[in-house]
Amino acid sequence: MHGPLGPRLNIARIFDQEYSNKLARIYNQIDFENNVNTDEPQDNLGYLGIPAWYRDKVANLKQISDKDFINVIRQNNRLKEIMWIIGTIDKDHNGYVTKNELDDIMKLHYKEQLGECDLYPIINRFSSISNKILIDYKKFRQWI
Secondary structure, eight states: OEETTEEOOOOHHHHHHHHHHHHHHHHTTOOGGGGOOTTSOOOSSTTTTOOTHHHHHSOSOEEOOHHHHHHHHHHTOOHHHHHHHHHHHOTTOOSEEEHHHHHHHHHHHTHHHHTTEEOHHHHGGGBOSSOTTEEEHHHHHHHO
């Protein structure tokens, strides 16, 4: 684009990128695990398509440590299958699935080891800043 003084350059995008980088650094410092409230939006169906009351039937879920969770996956690595399923769910390839979908998928593939475990404390770390229901599954995979 040329103006009366010569070529014009729109630098607004440069400032937008700088602002986005600053926000990303701030958001990366937030600990989501401790910010889960009962008034958070819910994904009632998840991967299985079963309503929310299905989850209420599972009482007294066991806590699982990060180390134990990763050991379960290392003993019988099914991440390739899990990522394929997630890819079929993520039709628009935005990099997100819901926390209930990821919980369901992990418990389907590791039923004996994770079926009675509360995976939300682990999964919630990878929540989207703008929508707590959505989990960045690529960051989840990298963490593993």
